[in-house]
Amino acid sequence: MKIINAPEEMQKQAQLLRQSGEDIGFVPTMGFLHEGHLSLIRIARENSDVVVVSIFVNPTQFGPNEDLSAYPRDFERDEKLCRDAGADILFYPTPENMYLNDHSIWLSEDALSCVLCGASRPGHFRGVCTVVAKLLNIVLPDIMVLGEKDAQQLRVLRRMVRDMNFPVRIVSGPTVREADGLALSSRNKYLTPAERKEAACLFRALEKAKALFAAGERDAFRLKSAMLAVIEKTSGKVDYIELVDDETLQPVQTLEKPALAALAVKFSKARLIDNAGLW
Numbered sequence: 056m057k058i059i060n061a062p063e064e065m066q067k068q069a070q071l072l073r074q075s076g077e078d079i080g081f082v083p084t085m086g087f088l089h090e091g092h093l094s095l096i097r098i099a100r101e102n103s104d105v106v107v108v109s110i111f112v113n114p115t116q117f118g119p120n121e122d123l124s125a126y127p128r129d130f131e132r133d134e135k136l137c138r139d140a141g142a143d144i145l146f147y148p149t150p151e152n153m154y155l156n157d158h159s160i161w162l163s164e165d166a167l168s169c170v171l172c173g174a175s176r177p178g179h180f181r182g183v184c185t186v187v188a189k190l191l192n193i194v195l196p197d198i199m200v201l202g203e204k205d206a207q208q209l210r211v212l213r214r215m216v217r218d219m220n221f222p223v224r225i226v227s228g229p230t231v232r233e234a235d236g237l238a239l240s241s242r243n244k245y246l247t248p249a250e251r252k253e254a255a256c257l258f259r260a261l262e263k264a265k266a267l268f269a270a271g272e273r274d275a276f277r278l279k280s281a282m283l284a285v286i287e288k289t290s291g292k293v294d295y296i297e298l299v300d301d302e303t304l305q306p307v308q309t310l311e312k313p314a315l316a317a318l319a320v321k322f323s324k325a326r327l328i329d330n331a332g333l334w
């Protein structure tokens with residue numbers, strides 16, 4: 056596995072690979088890898104000739120009071136995990152070579168980004184779209200593999216690729232969970248042992264909504280109340296609990312079309328998100 060730091064060198068490599076007819080599969084990450092990331096690397100491995108993983112804690116998607124400096128990092132461990140999972144190239148740029156001092160071009164999405172995490176984290180998806188657009192121009196992948204764990208991000212990036220004509224196909228991978236249902240996340244590291252026990256409440260709330268939906272419940276208010284009741288039994292503070300249209304991400308009152316149950320819950324240091332499709 057080759058490690059590349061400079062965007063220019065990565066782009067040159069990608070051009071050479073494409074010229075020789077190799078299909079590039081790309082998995083963008085912020086590092087501190089876990090089995091969720093590795094499952095995406097394996098999907099890329101199965102669907103392309105050359106697998107590129109990027110590790111970049113993108114400063115522009117963090118708000119001023121968010122956890123940019125505290126975000127967990129362990130490059131040596133990540134490098135080994137990437138190698139073992141079958142990555143061919145690890146792209147590991149610095150913030151300085153991704154964003155010049157006078158960087159002044161931004162890409163934002165104006166519909167899907169306005170709700171859920173976009174409403175709680177102003178500017179977040181502008182940072183995500185901008186960095187992923189840059190990464191696509193640097194890595195030149197045929198496919199990009201993203202996790203369904205970040206359902207809104209997946210939809211925003213699909214829209215970006217569609218609306219900006221990026222020549223890449225997005226493939227998604229299912230959420231990988233701990234035995235008790237907690238979705239794997241680099242931010243789970245922030246949980247205290249007591250909070251870790253409680254944190255499966257997001258999954259339990261989603262399971263509750265799925266069970267009620269399966270039993271015929273279609274009223275969003277009642278479904279949300281049932282989810283809230285699960286979270287309220289813990290020390291977690293609800294950031295949002297929403298039932299949204301699966302395509303537009305607009306809140307729904309009655310579930311008539313495929314919907315997404317999505318929630319964000321704050322523990323002392325960790326803000327956790329999760330989602331489930333209701334259809």
Ligand code: AMP
Pocket residue numbers: 083084085086090091092094095200201202203204205228229230231232238239240241
């Ligand atoms: P991150 O490093 O958190 O920015 O995530 C990088 C990629 O991994 C994104 O496409 C995420 O959606 C995906 N991902 C994060 N957690 C999981 C998980 N538990 N299962 C599957 N994919 C995940």
